[in-house]
Structures are given as structure tokens and as C-alpha cells.
Amino acid sequence: MEMKLFDKWDTGEIKVEDLGLKKYMNLSPMIIPRSFGRHDGISFHKAKMSIVERFINKLMVPGHKGKKHRITSGKCCGNTPTIMREVEIAFEKIQKKTNQNPVQIFIKAVENSAPMEEIAAYRMGGTIARKSVTVSPQRRLDLALRHLTQAMYAASFGKKKSLSTVIAEELMLAANNDKTSAAVMERARLEKEAEGSR
Numbered sequence: 001m002e003m004k005l006f007d008k009w010d011t012g013e014i015k016v017e018d019l020g021l022k023k024y025m026n027l028s029p030m031i032i033p034r035s036f037g038r039h040d041g042i043s044f045h046k047a048k049m050s051i052v053e054r055f056i057n058k059l060m061v062p063g064h065k066g067k068k069h070r071i072t073s074g075k076c077c078g079n080t081p082t083i084m085r086e087v088e089i090a091f092e093k094i095q096k097k098t099n100q101n102p103v104q105i106f107i108k109a110v111e112n113s114a115p116m117e118e119i120a121a122y123r124m125g126g127t128i129a130r131k132s133v134t135v136s137p138q139r140r141l142d143l144a145l146r147h148l149t150q151a152m153y154a155a156s157f158g159k160k161k162s163l164s165t166v167i168a169e170e171l172m173l174a175a176n177n178d179k180t181s182a183a184v185m186e187r188a189r190l191e192k193e194a195e196g197s198r
Contacts, residue, residue, distance in 0.1 A: 002029060003029040003030060003031055004029065004031065005029070005030065005031070005033065005052060005103060006031065006032070006088050006091070007031050008088075008091075008092075009091065009095075009101055009102060009103050010029075010101070011027045011028070011029055011103055012027075012029060013101065013104075014027050014101065014103050014104050014107055015104070015107075016107055016111070017108075017111060018111045018114070020137040020140065021110070021111060021114060021137055021140060021141055023047065023137065024046070024047045024137055024138050024141050025051045025107065025110075025141070026047060026048060026049060026050050026051055027050070027051060027103070027107075028050065030050060032084070033050040033052040033053035033056060033084070034053060034080065034084075035049055035050070035053060046138070046142075047138070051106075051107070051110070052087070052103070052106070054145060055087070055106070055145060055148075055149070056080070056083050056084055056087055058145045058146065058148075058149045059083050059086075059087070059149050059152070059153075059167075060076060060079075060080070060083055061076050062076070062146070062149040062150045062152075062153040063146055063149075063150065065150055083163075086162075086163045086164045086167065087164075087167060089164035090102075090163075090164040090165075090167035090168040090171070091103070091106075091168075093164060093165065093168040094106075094168050094171060094172060097168070097172065098172065102171075105171055105172060105175045106171055106175075108174075108175040109148065109170075109171045109172075109173075109174035109175040109183070110141065110144045110145065110148070110174075111144075112174050112175065112177045112181075112183075112184055112187070113143075113144040113147050113148055113174050113181075113183035113184060113186075113187055114135075114140040114141060114143060114144035114187070115135055115140060115143055115144075115186075115187045115190045115191055115194075116134065116135060116140070116191060117132050117133065117134055117135060117190070117191050117194035117195070118132075118133060118135050118143075118190050118191075118193075118194055119131065119132060119133070119190075119193050119194050119197050120132075120133045130197045131197055131198075132194035132195065132197045132198045133194075143190075144183070144187075147182070147183040147186045147187065148170060148171070148174060148183045150182075151170050151181070151182030151183050151186075152166050152167055152170050154182070155169075155170065155182070170182070170183065
């Protein structure tokens with residue numbers, strides 16, 4: 001009998017269309033996406049973790065935004081079983097609305113949120129120059145997860161919407177490449193800035 005994510009969804013049939021991200025998206029079958037730090041301390045250990053587990057870990061501490069920490073998650077104290085349950089409920093809501101495998105919707109959302117280019121600043125003489133650079137696949141995946149989770153964090157903090165509803169809404173918007181998705185908007189902003197600095 002084949003293992004399914006949360007004993008509900010088959011990850012063997014999931015297709016990753018972005019060939020750059022395919023190597024770093026671990027979709028190996030597991031019931032509970034939790035490795036308990038098994039890959040910690042190993043080079044590029046993130047690629048060996050389940051992509052759903054990485055998403056859950058990122059939801060617990062979304063990270064700061066802006067150099068002055070305008071948006072911070074320093075007060076976040078993630079509870080793994082709680083966040084895991086919210087993700088499972090969100091996946092159930094996605095399946096109910098789309099009649100598709102929610103893991104496939106999640107993968108599509110990550111692909112649509114991963115920027116291809118960004119700006120690197122470097123010192124040139126006495127000035128700081130900004131130049132467009134191509135983003136490595138692993139960083140693209142990191143940025144996509146960060147933008148998705150920060151969008152969810154901002155949409156649910158201090159609001160009456162439940163976290164599972166916000167997760168489901170943001171993932172469906174990003175999967176459809178909708179311009180109202182905060183993660184897709186952030187990708188477009190980064191790529192537009194990079195295009196102006198070529």
C-alpha cells in the first residue's frame with residue numbers, strides 16, 4: 001500500500017513543470033511531513049526535506065520584511081502540530097473548491113511565486129551599483145516560500161479569517177497566477193526592478 005500525504009493525497013502523481021526547481025522539490029511519499037532535523041548539518045540538506053515540511057516550517061517563522069524589519073516574525077513561536085493541522089485543513093478546502101490534488105496546486109503556486117531575476121548591489125569605486133542577476137534554483141524556492149508565507153501571515157494577523165482559509169486562498173490565487181496574489185505581485189516587482197537594472 002502506497003504512502004499518501006496526511007494519508008489522503010498521493011504525491012507520486014505530482015508534476016513539477018519548472019525544470020530548474022524540480023531537483024529541489026522533494027515529493028517523496030510520507031504520511032506526516034516531519035523529519036525532526038534529520039538533515040540538519042548536511043550541505044544542501046534543504047533539498048532532502050519534503051517541500052510540504054519546508055512550507056510548514058516557514059509558516060511557523062515567516063521571517064522579517066524590509067531592512068528596518070518593518071514586518072517581523074520575531075514573536076512567532078510555532079507549534080508544529082497546530083500549523084500542520086491548519087495546512088491539512090487548507091488542503092482539504094483547496095480540494096473541495098478545485099476538485100484537484102491540493103499538493104499539485106501548492107507546487108504550481110510555488111512555481112508561479114519563484115522569481116527568475118533579482119538585484120544585487122555591489123560597491124564600484126565610491127558608489128554602490130545595482131545590477132540584475134539570475135537567481136539560483138535553491139534561492140528561487142526559498143524566496144517563493146518566503147513570499148507565500150509572508151503574504152499569508154499579513155493576511156491573517158489581527159484578522160477574523162482563520163489561517164487555513166488564508167492559506168487556501170493564497171495558494172489558489174498564486175496557482176492561477178492571479179495578480180491579486182501578494183506572492184505573485186512580489187515576484188513581478190522583483191523582476192521589474194531587475195529588468196530596469198540590466
